Amino acid sequence: MSRVTPPTPEAVRNSRGDDAVRRWIALTNGDVAALLVGAALVLSMLTWFSWRMVQNVSGDRVVEAQTSAPLHVH
Amino acid sequence: MFGARDKARVASWHRWLGLGLTVPLAGWVVSAAVMMLVTMNAPNGLAGVYTLNPYNSVDVRLDEATVDPTAVLRKLATEHGIKRIYWLRLQSRGPHLWYVVKPTPYAQAMVFDARTGERLDPLADVLLQVVAGEALAGGRVAGLESATEYNRYYELDRVPVVRASIIGDQPATLIISRDEGRTLRRLNADSERFNWWYRTFHVNQLTDHIGLWTTLLFAAAFGVIALTLFGYMLFWWRRPGNASTALAARSRVLRQPSRNWHRKLGAVAGGVLALQLIVGAYLWISLGPLEDPFRGKASFSADWGAGFTTERSLDGPATVLARLSAVLPPSQKPVQAIEWRQLGEQDAWVVTSRMDEAPRVFAAATGVPIEALAPAVAGEIVRHEVVGKPSFIYAGTSPQLWMDLNRPVPTYQFRFDDPGRTDVYVAQNTGQIIQRRPFFWRMFGPFLAVHMFSFTGIQAVDVTFLALFQFAILGMIATGWRLQFPGTRDLREVRESDSPGASGSDA
Numbered sequence: 001m002s003r004v005t006p007p008t009p010e011a012v013r014n015s016r017g018d019d020a021v022r023r024w025i026a027l028t029n030g031d032v033a034a035l036l037v038g039a040a041l042v043l044s045m046l047t048w049f050s051w052r053m054v055q056n057v058s059g060d061r062v063v064e065a066q067t068s069a070p071l072h073v074h
Numbered sequence: 075m076f077g078a079r080d081k082a083r084v085a086s087w088h089r090w091l092g093l094g095l096t097v098p099l100a101g102w103v104v105s106a107a108v109m110m111l112v113t114m115n116a117p118n119g120l121a122g123v124y125t126l127n128p129y130n131s132v133d134v135r136l137d138e139a140t141v142d143p144t145a146v147l148r149k150l151a152t153e154h155g156i157k158r159i160y161w162l163r164l165q166s167r168g169p170h171l172w173y174v175v176k177p178t179p180y181a182q183a184m185v186f187d188a189r190t191g192e193r194l195d196p197l198a199d200v201l202l203q204v205v206a207g208e209a210l211a212g213g214r215v216a217g218l219e220s221a222t223e224y225n226r227y228y229e230l231d232r233v234p235v236v237r238a239s240i241i242g243d244q245p246a247t248l249i250i251s252r253d254e255g256r257t258l259r260r261l262n263a264d265s266e267r268f269n270w271w272y273r274t275f276h277v278n279q280l281t282d283h284i285g286l287w288t289t290l291l292f293a294a295a296f297g298v299i300a301l302t303l304f305g306y307m308l309f310w311w312r313r314p315g316n317a318s319t320a321l322a323a324r325s326r327v328l329r330q331p332s333r334n335w336h337r338k339l340g341a342v343a344g345g346v347l348a349l350q351l352i353v354g355a356y357l358w359i360s361l362g363p364l365e366d367p368f369r370g371k372a373s374f375s376a377d378w379g380a381g382f383t384t385e386r387s388l389d390g391p392a393t394v395l396a397r398l399s400a401v402l403p404p405s406q407k408p409v410q411a412i413e414w415r416q417l418g419e420q421d422a423w424v425v426t427s428r429m430d431e432a433p434r435v436f437a438a439a440t441g442v443p444i445e446a447l448a449p450a451v452a453g454e455i456v457r458h459e460v461v462g463k464p465s466f467i468y469a470g471t472s473p474q475l476w477m478d479l480n481r482p483v484p485t486y487q488f489r490f491d492d493p494g495r496t497d498v499y500v501a502q503n504t505g506q507i508i509q510r511r512p513f514f515w516r517m518f519g520p521f522l523a524v525h526m527f528s529f530t531g532i533q534a535v536d537v538t539f540l541a542l543f544q545f546a547i548l549g550m551i552a553t554g555w556r557l558q559f560p561g562t563r564d565l566r567e568v569r570e571s572d573s574p575g576a577s578g579s580d581a
Binding site: 030031034035037038039041042045046048049052053056057 | 309313334337338339341342343344345346349513516517519520521523524529
């Protein structure tokens with residue numbers, strides 16, 4: 001049977017530091033990065049959309065979506 | 075601002091909305107992938123590529139008509155009370171010879187037998203079978219089915235049609251109008267498949283009750299937007315370092331791959347998903363409940379009064395053919411159709427030598443070919459077909475797809491000052507309106523481009539981007555279900571981390 005040795009006060013202080021670092025890594029390495037990518041995608045799409053919309057409604061020429069198929073051909 | 079109970083409630087809503095909306099959400103994603111694959115390399119998109127039958131299968135000379143066009147006009151005036159018409163056409167179909175009358179540009183046509191004068195419309199199945207059999211080269215009719223069809227050229231909401239199944243060299247389904255046997259749409263295997271996935275899983279229109287299904291569709295879309303919002307709220311509350319998120323709970327989170335993936339995919343793709351739903355809702359409003367104004371039907375002039383009167387006289391087919399014998403291309407086959415039209419101040423004959431080619435137009439007074447009307451003349455002709463007969467500006471030329479021929483024809487573009495600020499595309503030689511595009515439709519392009527991820531115009535890039543987004547959504551769905559129904563190993567781990575000694579709780 002093994003005995004569990006209680007941590008020393010110094011070890012507790014160190015582990016607190018480790019937790020903070022681990023927390024920071026988790027935060028910056030994953031979640032915040034994912035959130036930033038998501039926000040960048042949405043902003044890019046909105047910007048691109050606004051640019052195309054201005055082209056379409058202000059000019060004489062309609063810029064068609066570059067799609068292979070017109071959705072409804074009636 | 076939000077207490078623990080509120081957060082638990084949001085978590086519950088997120089969970090149950092996610093589970094409940096799995097089927098529509100997965101259906102939208104999977105159907106989008108299928109539609110993209112179906113049309114990715116399709117030449118001419120959904121319109122397809124067809125070889126039209128160049129000549130009627132029976133050599134019927136148009137001057138065999140025993141009823142002359144003037145007699146048809148008198149009949150219209152006396153028996154039907156029609157004072158003006160848009161055009162009159164004499165055409166052969168199989169062994170038949172018909173006069174087709176277009177009373178207004180957007181009305182259903184009337185058909186009269188050119189040998190007996192008998193009125194034939196709406197055409198019986200036996201006649202439509204002949205028409206369908208003449209439409210595509212090397213085609214035979216396997217069957218007809220009555221239906222109705224939305225079409226942007228008619229003021230009628232639903233045009234009576236038959237769906238003709240064609241077998242032979244070019245298997246297809248033709249949507250043919252009952253009034254005159256006009257081909258309104260051609261469907262090949264790709265466009266049938268696209269249509270099925272689009273209606274069933276992408277816009278969820280399982281029957282023709284557009285109000286009901288649109289309500290359900292929008293409710294589902296709203297639900298997914300709420301789901302996304304709740305997801306971001308949970309993402310924020312459960313962030314590391316938040317006072318309410320104990321470290322033990324966080325470490326449990328990190329040890330659960332499905333939870334980790336769910337968070338990451340949600341953070342990356344959730345906003346794009348919400349944006350796509352808003353854009354998709356706009357697209358469906360255009361193509362569904364508000365299709366009439368979208369397609370430019372709101373710009374139809376109700377008091378159209380151009381064309382020509384039924385009191386006048388027209389040259390008979392024998393006269394027309396004799397006058398044009400020197401200018402028509404020599405052919406072993408008889409001329410397929412003659413159409414009498416009024417183009418501005420002048421009478422015109424629109425002559426079809428081959429049904430797979432655009433007709434030629436001639437000035438009736440001189441027999442001189444009209445390659446293209448002057449833009450001002452074409453604009454003035456169509457001004458009568460736009461509500462309020464408003465002023466217009468000439469905006470250029472472009473080729474536009476004409477469904478009747480299934481190919482682009484050269485058009486003039488005019489921008490009218492009607493309430494819908496409609497762009498009208500007009501065939502340069504006949505003055506026929508090929509397409510109406512109100513402001514409402516002009517706004518459609520950017521929405522569609524965003525919805526289809528058509529950002530760069532480089533197919534490989536756009537399709538890869540779209541596919542990544544679709545995988546992210548499917549991944550979110552899969553990991554969400556995994557979180558709700560974890561395997562026995564995960565359950566054991568969670569139980570262990572929840573046991574005394576493993577402190578903390580998830581927000």
